[in-house]
Amino acid sequence: MRSFAAVSVTFFLVFCLWTENLAFLADHPYHNVTVSSGIAGDVLVDDPFLRLKVFVYEIPRKYNKQRAECHPRCRTHMFAAEVLMHDFLLSSPVRTLNPEEADWFYAPVYTTCDLNEVDKPYMFNAPRVMRSAIKLIASSWPYWNRTEGADHFFIVPHDFGACFEFRESLAVWRGIIPLLQRATLVQTFGQQNHICFRNDSIIIPPYLADLQKIQAYKIPRNNVRNIFLYFRGQICDSVNDPSGYNYSRGVRRAVWENFKDNPLFNMSPESSSTYYQDMQRAIFCLCPLGWAPWSPRLVEAVIFGCIPVIIADDIVLPFSNAIPWKELAVFVAENHVHNLDVILTSIPVHEILWKQSLLANPSVKQALLFSQPAQPGDAFYQILNALARKLPHRNSVFLKPGEKILNWTAGREADLSDMVDILRR
Numbered sequence: 082m083r084s085f086a087a088v089s090v091t092f093f094l095v096f097c098l099w100t101e102n103l104a105f106l107a108d109h110p111y112h113n114v115t116v117s118s119g120i121a122g123d124v125l126v127d128d129p130f131l132r133l134k135v136f137v138y139e140i141p142r143k144y145n146k147q148r149a150e151c152h153p154r155c156r157t158h159m160f161a162a163e164v165l166m167h168d169f170l171l172s173s174p175v176r177t178l179n180p181e182e183a184d185w186f187y188a189p190v191y192t193t194c195d196l197n198e199v200d201k202p203y204m205f206n207a208p209r210v211m212r213s214a215i216k217l218i219a220s221s222w223p224y225w226n227r228t229e230g231a232d233h234f235f236i237v238p239h240d241f242g243a244c245f246e247f248r249e250s251l252a253v254w255r256g257i258i259p260l261l262q263r264a265t266l267v268q269t270f271g272q273q274n275h276i277c278f279r280n281d282s283i284i285i286p287p288y289l290a291d292l293q294k295i296q297a298y299k300i301p302r303n304n305v306r307n308i309f310l311y312f313r314g315q316i317c318d319s320v321n322d323p324s325g326y327n328y329s330r331g332v333r334r335a336v337w338e339n340f341k342d343n344p345l346f347n348m349s350p351e352s353s354s355t356y357y358q359d360m361q362r363a364i365f366c367l368c369p370l371g372w373a374p375w376s377p378r379l380v381e382a383v384i385f386g387c388i389p390v391i392i393a394d395d396i397v398l399p400f401s402n403a404i405p406w407k408e409l410a411v412f413v414a415e416n417h418v419h420n421l422d423v424i425l426t427s428i429p430v431h432e433i434l435w436k437q438s439l440l441a442n443p444s445v446k447q448a449l450l451f452s453q454p455a456q457p458g459d460a461f462y463q464i465l466n467a468l469a470r471k472l473p474h475r476n477s478v479f480l481k482p483g484e485k486i487l488n489w490t491a492g493r494e495a496d497l498s499d500m501v502d503i504l505r506r
């Protein structure tokens with residue numbers, strides 16, 4: 082550990098000296114960004130198994146298993162939590178077969194699992210699939226109508242959660258579909274004051290496939306971190322964003338234009354066969370927003386001990402009351418991106434070492450992984466903990482006899498049509 086630290090410090094100092102204007106750097110605060118913390122997703126050390134009971138609705142396979150059979154990639158892509166959480170709950174000790182004793186009801190609907198020829202989810206059908214499933218559980222069991230979903234949770238891991246769209250303007254146009262108004266949403270998307278985010282949602286990490294492969298890429302811990310900042314990924318999306326300014330709200334493009342020739346910035350739009358090794362050789366890993374504020378990079382950076390540089394204003398991070406995101410990451414405001422070199426090179430060495438020591442904590446890494454099989458403290462357990470913390474339900478969850486809050490005919494017109502069966506596509 083000591084030699085690792087020493088090497089890292091030496092390397093860093095060399096780079097700092099290269100940048101010449103240290104005095105100027107010192108005047109620039111980089112932490113002038115407020116970080117929102119989630120309400121629900123706490124990492125707890127206590128045991129969620131004694132604290133809640135979940136009833137898993139058995140609904141036709143066209144809402145779940147059949148979709149994953151048609152598209153095996155749904156078990157490995159970044160939205161796989163909807164499939165894996167279902168598997169996990171089916172055999173979990175929190176599952177109850179008696180709905181009368183359940184604290185939470187869960188309807189397994191794989192809304193992202195309908196892929197086009199390049200393996201991207203067809204989201205136009207997702208609101209209809211969700212609506213169809215809700216209609217079914219509301220008419221077949223008495224529990225939905227009792228609360229109109231307020232003791233139900235849904236996994237909606239797509240870019241903008243239950244807004245079911247990857248382009249922000251369209252996600253905002255739709256909003257969270259009205260039938261989910263009272264349900265608890267378990268989603269990857271988190272951004273304060275955004276129409277697709279409710280502050281009672283449980284924010285989860287994206288799924289990283291190939292954990293075994295990742296383990297295989299681990300290089301010894303006393304590795305030399307001789308890359309200052311690392312980034313591999315899309316800079317713009319010329320197909321969906323020809324203007325070039327909507328994707329990543331222009332952030333990736335601004336970083337690229339300002340720093341592509343800066344020797345401290347190891348960046349490329351091309352993928353790299355040594356991506357995982359490179360992250361372990363880097364001090365900072367850039368995690369800018371894409372279409373949504375989150376991306377799997379954030380989890381990868383933590384796994385590989387690379388300090389995430391998060392550029393996504395008002396992002397709400399997974400399990401953020403317990404993972405010390407504020408301390409272990411660097412947050413840069415979107416409109417300060419042109420100063421990124423100055424901001425990063427002015428971070429004192431002791432702070433870098435402190436962040437690296439937090440990142441080395443195995444329980445932080447564990448909390449961000451949907452391990453196969455599940456492990457104590459991993460993301461599955463964090464979700465259960467977050468659900469348990471919301472108990473007992475407030476009395477207002479239960480409707481008075483005859484009381485109705487949801488409007489079944491509200492929402493975007495196209496979303497009210499019947500779902501398209503995946504086998505008929």
Ligand SMILES: *[C@@H]1O[C@H](CO)[C@@H](O)[C@H](O)[C@H]1NC(C)=O
Nearest residue numbers: 109110112113114115414417
């Ligand atoms: C930092 O935050 C303070 C308080 O929110 C604000 O007044 C100030 O203008 C900010 N500074 C910069 C450089 O954004």
Ligand SMILES: *[C@@H]1O[C@H](CO)[C@@H](O)[C@H](O)[C@H]1NC(C)=O
Nearest residue numbers: 219220221222223224225226
């Ligand atoms: C629940 O309410 C809906 C809409 O009001 C109704 O169509 C449905 O039959 C009710 N379900 C049950 C099980 O009574």
Ligand SMILES: *[C@@H]1O[C@H](CO)[C@@H](O)[C@H](O)[C@H]1NC(C)=O
Nearest residue numbers: 248249250321322323324327
């Ligand atoms: C870009 O974003 C703006 C503001 O959200 C929106 O009005 C516009 O339609 C978007 N353009 C494209 C091409 O998506």
Ligand SMILES: *[C@@H]1O[C@H](CO)[C@@H](O)[C@H](O)[C@H]1NC(C)=O
Nearest residue numbers: 118119120278279280281282
């Ligand atoms: C969450 O949002 C609701 C309204 O949408 C608001 O009343 C409440 O104060 C918010 N809670 C927190 C902790 O921000």
Ligand SMILES: *[C@@H]1O[C@H](CO)[C@@H](O)[C@H](O)[C@H]1NC(C)=O
Nearest residue numbers: 259487488489490491492493
């Ligand atoms: C339900 O929503 C529809 C469509 O927005 C609207 O026309 C109708 O008036 C609403 N019904 C109630 C009871 O609010």
